Amino acid sequence: MPRRPDPAVRRLLVERAARMLAGREPVTLRVLVEGTGASTMAVYTHFGGMPGLWRAVRQEGFTRLAARLDAVARTADPVHDLAALGVAYARNALDAPELYRAMFDARADLADARAADATFQRLVDAAARARDDGRLAPGTDPLALATRYWAAGHGLVSLVVQGVLPAGVLEPQAVETAVALLTAAGDDPARCRASVRRAWSAG
Structure with a gap:
């Protein structure tokens, strides 16, 4: 009788494989199953x-990233909410590097690319909402702004996760980067900084 999949074993194998990959260990x-109590057949199961x-x-x-982003509450401040998504992204990376x-x-490949x-x-x-609410210039392209925001945040987070930069620089550098991008897109500098700082303080 074939074994039924066990979510706990599945999670264990996924996390172990990720650690081995990050450590450049041959998998x-x-x-992979050594010391886990699972058999090699578990990988096929x-x-x-x-x-x-x-x-x-x-x-x-x-x-896990989707779950973290879904937990970000919507507020009356769209720039805060955009920054809060960046905070959630960073925290997710630090929790599971x-x-x-x-x-x-x-x-x-991804099993579900659309979910990613x-x-x-x-x-x-979030960028579209900030534009539509008048915080950003009317001509702001939400896709272009989101791409720049993600690329800058991803680069900074990656450097921290890999140990190139100390974790202590993440928040101040992320705040300055977000403020620079969003004020360039039309937000008021003082108002923008307050929104972004509030997001990081809450995060």
Whole structure:
């Protein structure tokens, strides 16, 4: 009788694979399950094999990010809300750095690419709302602004996750980067800084 998938075993294998990947360890079925209490068959039971495991590792990173972004409450301040999404992104990366690295390893496919795309769409929608509410210039392109905001934040977070920069620089540098991008897009500097700082203080 085939074993039924166990969510706890699945999570354990995904997190272990992400740690091994981040540590540049060679990942084999035997090494992956060693010390976990699971058999090598568990990889086939849960993922259909190693390619499925790598897809699941990437997907888990985006699944956790989506949950973190979904927890960001909408307020009356759209610039605060856009900054709060950046805070949630950073906190998600710091809480699970191995999964964060695996999320952007394009050598493995995603099981649900649309779900991953939806996390970025949250930024686009927030930027559009800030424009439509009059905080940003009427001609602001939400997709272009969200791309710049994500690229800058991702670069900074990646440097912290990889140990190139100390964690203490994350908040002040993220605040300055967000303020620079959003004031360039038309927001009032003082009002923008207050919104962004409030988001990081709450985060």
